[in-house]
Amino acid sequence: MSDYRIKGETGEWEVVIGLEVHAQVTSNAKLFSGAATAFGAEPNTQVSLVDAAMPGMLPVPNRECIRQAVRTGMAIEAQINTWSRFDRKNYFYADLPQGYQISQLYHPLVGEGSLTIAADEKAGIPADKVIGIERIHVEQDAGKLMHDQHPTMSYVDLNRSGVALMEIVSRPDMRSPAEAGAYVRKLRSILRYVGSCDGNMEEGSMRADVNVSVRRPGDEFGTRTETKNVNSVRFVMAVIEGEAKRQVALIESGGTVVQETRLYDPDRNETRSMRSKEDAHDYRYFPDPDLLPLELDEAFLAECRASLPELPDAKRARYLAAGISAYNADVLTAEVEAARWFDALLEAGAKPVAAANWVTSELFGALNRLGKDITESPVSPAQAAELLGLVADGTISGTIAKQVFEKMLESGDAAGVIVERDGLKQTSDTGAIEAEIAKILAANADKVEQYKGGKEALFGFFVGQTMKAMQGKANPQVVNELLKKALA
Amino acid sequence: MTDLTNLTVAQIRDGHRAGDFSAVEVAEAFNTNVAGAKALNAFIVETPEHALAAARQADADRAAGTLKPLSGVPIGMKDLFATNGVQTTAASHMLEGFVPRYESTVSQKLWDAGAGMLGKLNLDQFAMGSSNETSYFGNVISPWRRKDGGNAALAPGGSSGGSSTAIAARLCPAATGTDTGGSIRQPAAFTGISGIKPTYGRCSRWGIVAFASSLDQAGPMARDVKDCAIMLENMAGFDPKDATSLDLPVPNWEAALSSDLKGKTVGIPKEYRLEGIDPEIDAMWDAGIAMLKDAGAEVVEISLPHTKYALPTYYIIAPAEASSNLARYDGVRYGLRDLPQGAGLQDMYAATRADGFGAEVKRRIMIGTYVLSAGFYDAYYTQAQKVRTLIARDFEQAFASCDVILAPTAPSAAFGLGEKMADPLAMYLNDVFAVPASLAGLPAMSVPAALNRDGLPLGLQIIGKAFDEQGVLNAGLAIEERAGFTARAEKWW
Numbered sequence: 014m015s016d017y018r019i020k021g022e023t024g025e026w027e028v029v030i031g032l033e034v035h036a037q038v039t040s041n042a043k044l045f046s047g048a049a050t051a052f053g054a055e056p057n058t059q060v061s062l063v064d065a066a067m068p069g070m071l072p073v074p075n076r077e078c079i080r081q082a083v084r085t086g087m088a089i090e091a092q093i094n095t096w097s098r099f100d101r102k103n104y105f106y107a108d109l110p111q112g113y114q115i116s117q118l119y120h121p122l123v124g125e126g127s128l129t130i131a132a133d134e135k136a137g138i139p140a141d142k143v144i145g146i147e148r149i150h151v152e153q154d155a156g157k158l159m160h161d162q163h164p165t166m167s168y169v170d171l172n173r174s175g176v177a178l179m180e181i182v183s184r185p186d187m188r189s190p191a192e193a194g195a196y197v198r199k200l201r202s203i204l205r206y207v208g209s210c211d212g213n214m215e216e217g218s219m220r221a222d223v224n225v226s227v228r229r230p231g232d233e234f235g236t237r238t239e240t241k242n243v244n245s246v247r248f249v250m251a252v253i254e255g256e257a258k259r260q261v262a263l264i265e266s267g268g269t270v271v272q273e274t275r276l277y278d279p280d281r282n283e284t285r286s287m288r289s290k291e292d293a294h295d296y297r298y299f300p301d302p303d304l305l306p307l308e309l310d311e312a313f314l315a316e317c318r319a320s321l322p323e324l325p326d327a328k329r330a331r332y333l334a335a336g337i338s339a340y341n342a343d344v345l346t347a348e349v350e351a352a353r354w355f356d357a358l359l360e361a362g363a364k365p366v367a368a369a370n371w372v373t374s375e376l377f378g379a380l381n382r383l384g385k386d387i388t389e390s391p392v393s394p395a396q397a398a399e400l401l402g403l404v405a406d407g408t409i410s411g412t413i414a415k416q417v418f419e420k421m422l423e424s425g426d427a428a429g430v431i432v433e434r435d436g437l438k439q440t441s442d443t444g445a446i447e448a449e450i451a452k453i454l455a456a457n458a459d460k461v462e463q464y465k466g467g468k469e470a471l472f473g474f475f476v477g478q479t480m481k482a483m484q485g486k487a488n489p490q491v492v493n494e495l496l497k498k499a500l501a
Numbered sequence: 502m503t504d505l506t507n508l509t510v511a512q513i514r515d516g517h518r519a520g521d522f523s524a525v526e527v528a529e530a531f532n533t534n535v536a537g538a539k540a541l542n543a544f545i546v547e548t549p550e551h552a553l554a555a556a557r558q559a560d561a562d563r564a565a566g567t568l569k570p571l572s573g574v575p576i577g578m579k580d581l582f583a584t585n586g587v588q589t590t591a592a593s594h595m596l597e598g599f600v601p602r603y604e605s606t607v608s609q610k611l612w613d614a615g616a617g618m619l620g621k622l623n624l625d626q627f628a629m630g631s632s633n634e635t636s637y638f639g640n641v642i643s644p645w646r647r648k649d650g651g652n653a654a655l656a657p658g659g660s661s662g663g664s665s666t667a668i669a670a671r672l673c674p675a676a677t678g679t680d681t682g683g684s685i686r687q688p689a690a691f692t693g694i695s696g697i698k699p700t701y702g703r704c705s706r707w708g709i710v711a712f713a714s715s716l717d718q719a720g721p722m723a724r725d726v727k728d729c730a731i732m733l734e735n736m737a738g739f740d741p742k743d744a745t746s747l748d749l750p751v752p753n754w755e756a757a758l759s760s761d762l763k764g765k766t767v768g769i770p771k772e773y774r775l776e777g778i779d780p781e782i783d784a785m786w787d788a789g790i791a792m793l794k795d796a797g798a799e800v801v802e803i804s805l806p807h808t809k810y811a812l813p814t815y816y817i818i819a820p821a822e823a824s825s826n827l828a829r830y831d832g833v834r835y836g837l838r839d840l841p842q843g844a845g846l847q848d849m850y851a852a853t854r855a856d857g858f859g860a861e862v863k864r865r866i867m868i869g870t871y872v873l874s875a876g877f878y879d880a881y882y883t884q885a886q887k888v889r890t891l892i893a894r895d896f897e898q899a900f901a902s903c904d905v906i907l908a909p910t911a912p913s914a915a916f917g918l919g920e921k922m923a924d925p926l927a928m929y930l931n932d933v934f935a936v937p938a939s940l941a942g943l944p945a946m947s948v949p950a951a952l953n954r955d956g957l958p959l960g961l962q963i964i965g966k967a968f969d970e971q972g973v974l975n976a977g978l979a980i981e982e983r984a985g986f987t988a989r990a991e992k993w994w
Contacts, residue, residue, distance in 0.1 A: 062603055065834055066829040066834070067583075067601065067603070067834075067835065068583060068589065068591070068596065068599070068601070068710045068711075068829070068835075069582075069583045069601075069605060069706070069707065069708040069709050069710050069711060070707070070708075071706060071707050071742060071743050071744065072744065073741065073742060073743075073744045074744065101825050103824075103825050103828060103873070105828065105831060105850055106846075107831075107833050107846055110829060110833070110834060111828065111829050112825070112827075112828020112829050112831060113825050113828055167846075169833065169834075295874055295875045297824075297825070297870065297873035297874060297875075297878075298873075298878075299821060299825070299873050299878070299882055302713070302714035302715035302822050303711075303714045303744060303745065304744050304745075305744055305745060
């Protein structure tokens with residue numbers, strides 16, 4: 014249970030949150046036309062006759078968009094409706110050429126499902142929590158109005174008109190901004206694993222309508238407001254916090270929350286009313302007579318299922334079972350590209366725990382420094398596996414491995430080549446090590462005294478000195494053993 | 502020399518093939534008739550050069566031995582079909598001057614088959630009407646006149662009134678029509694010609710200005726049944742661009758034409774015997790029954806119990822779909838834009854749509870908007886869909902005991918222009934026999950069967966099972982052969 018509360022003047026309030034996430038389906042073509050869908054193209058260059066709603070034009074469903082939505086539904090373990098239907102949502106706006114949006118109100122493609130957000134003590138999520146997902150339906154996006162191109166007129170760009178969206182509707186199961194943030198991140202992660210949406214929130218591929226209400230803990234749900242088109246996790250969390258506080262202040266000052274649609278202004282970090290329920294559109298939904306009901310057969314469903322990759326939860330469980338820490342497992346599974354890179358590393362023979370530690374610290378650190386993401390890593394999983402192999406079989410020490418890795422990043426050479434060329438192999442030559450130990454103990458007689466007098470922490474100092482003298486190439490285990498003997 | 506404009510599609514095709522005349526001669530003859538018939542107002546745009554170009558190609562193809570099914574045949578195109586480079590208006594001010602850069606699937610098929618276009622035919626605005634009086638470009642006048650000594654201008658039927666008049670007046674041998682609730686059959690009946698609405702989905706709707714998507718269906722209108730079969734073969738076919746298109750092969754309807762109805766059973770729906778109907782309509786119907794018996798068919802009475810709900814059902818569903826389909830005419834991207842000084846978006850919508858749509862179109866948009874509104878949707882639209890299912894089931898059950906159904910096409914002969922415009926309900930009632938087959942998506946045709954006391958044509962309607970256009974055409978042929986309908990309008994224009 015979340016203990017997130019808004020502290021009002023009259024006591025504590027619980028926040029109830031539901032999210033409708035609009036995710037653009039990854040597809041080369043639009044939902045009902047063959048037009049392209051690339052982001053950032055010149056205005057009105059990705060518009061077919063259908064998208065512009067020319068007289069006599071008809072929609073034809075794009076199989077790939079339906080397939081991606083079904084796969085997404087399967088990934089959240091939802092019920093897939095083998096019979097669904099498209100409805101028209103009628104309203105006039107200049108960015109909506111048909112005068113209606115083709116959507117699914119009455120019979121959505123995907124029914125009840127859920128996802129799990131992971132426990133995160135620091136964020137106030139004490140345990141894993143299942144968030145219900147009511148439905149996923151498929152619909153057309155609208156075009157875009159451009160108000161800054163002409164002093165008195167607005168321009169219309171129809172590139173987005175007709176692009177396929179999945180609307181993923183959660184249950185009002187979230188109780189804090191942190192939970193909502195975790196939900197959006199998890200959903201985004203799943204979509205990206207499945208490949209049904211690129212999850213790119215800055216480009217508008219994913220945006221959320223945020224439903225917020227407040228209540229006394231244990232009471233009935235309060236009246237909710239809906240804040241439209243919020244396009245980052247941070248903003249989603251800010252909207253919830255701000256809106257919950259606004260509602261509490263309103264109620265406590267004797268007002269009532271009205272059901273309304275609000276807009277978020279990120280610059281001022283506040284929401285403002287767009288329209289109330291009274292002036293809500295009557296969308297006059299009815300089944301689109303241009304389209305037959307969508308019926309899915311077993312073969313189609315089987316292909317969708319078979320094409321699903323291992324999903325984040327399953328991957329995380331597999332990593333935990335291999336002994337990887339929960340923290341590392343979370344970090345490695347959050348982004349599908351990192352998880353794929355890590356799996357390739359394991360496949361190349363790296364040991365899971367050491368590999369996980371190395372990726373999350375060394376590799377991520379290096380990539381961060383270089384300003385690259387993991388798909389651009391200068392070192393391949395196979396090369397990294399070789400490096401880790403050299404550590405595992407005692408050829409080099411962990412310290413030397415860091416140097417080798419730096420050289421790999423610079424030169425692109427293989428780890429074995431670098432170790433060989435630069436003479437970085439670790440030595441277990443006891444004679445050489447003993448000689449250095451003897452010199453060090455002689456030069457630090459005072460510390461030897463202290464050590465023998467009971468200050469055992471000094472052992473590390475002797476190890477360090479020995480390793481330094483050996484230029485890091487001594488086998489640490491051998492050093493330990495010989496030092497213990499010498500100091501006995 | 503024979504007047505080439507008196508020839509049927511089959512006669513033109515075969516005569517051209519045999520070298521009896523050139524396609525250019527045919528096109529010129531029809532172009533001349535079109536040019537001389539302005540008084541009928543059948544065409545919104547005349548395209549004589551299109552007809553001639555196709556004719557020259559047809560003559561060249563004959564020389565090269567590469568004739569196509571409709572080589573040498575010029576036709577009229579209802580102005581609801583988008584034609585590339587030729588104004589397409591749906592007889593509305595809204596689309597006045599709109600020139601598409603695309604060709605409807607059906608018209609493209611006809612051009613591919615070698616046909617030429619004489620022009621774009623007038624119709625009721627957005628195909629909404631039964632008399633052609635709702636056209637923004639003025640009403641079409643039927644070539645027919647009552648034999649009562651008067652000169653009353655008569656309705657050519659609607660919405661395909663330009664098509665019916667043009668064929669009846671020998672301005673073209675055949676034309677395209679569209680039928681949403683009788684718009685092919687009723688004008689055919691009014692003007693003494695034939696027309697068939699095929700099974701819903703036979704002809705692609707792609708590129709046809711939409712009225713009511715679940716009902717709209719293109720079909721041919723022509724002088725006789727055989728011509729309808731020839732035309733339909735060249736209009737029908739699966740189209741991946743129309744999600745409601747039937748993925749079935751197109752039968753060779755012409756080759757399988759047969760008026761021998763031995764072994765066939767004809768159903769006579771008792772609910773179509775309307776009280777107070779003109780006795781001449783019933784008499785024609787009875788004569789039709791006798792003709793089909795004569796052709797070898799057995800005749801049985803059938804029941805279509807939900808018939809009386811068909812009109813109200815139609816006038817909920819069709820306007821509901823229309824109200825949504827016509828939302829795209831908003832002044833933003835094409836067609837009329839009325840932008841009053843200082844106006845905003847809402848003002849532009851209001852001004853454009855107030856100016857661009859005629860009264861009947863507005864009436865149907867209002868009805869459709871109303872029946873889809875929150876609070877009314879279930880009472881009207883949902884209920885109408887249920888009744889529609891029942892009407893379709895009526896037919897299914899009736900077809901368990903018969904192969905085709907025979908009924909009048911319309912409850913009256915052509916009425917005078919202006920007679921029903923003041924009373925929309927009386928106008929709607931004219932579709933009472935046509936609408937049930939539309940709601941059920943069934944093939945149905947009208948063939949001329951008799952003249953009434955005023956010397957005006959009356960039509961008989963044959964309704965068939967889904968996909969059984971052949972059965973409909975064959976029964977139509979049996980009537981055509983026996984009715985001996987040769988009357989034609991005397992030229993006064």
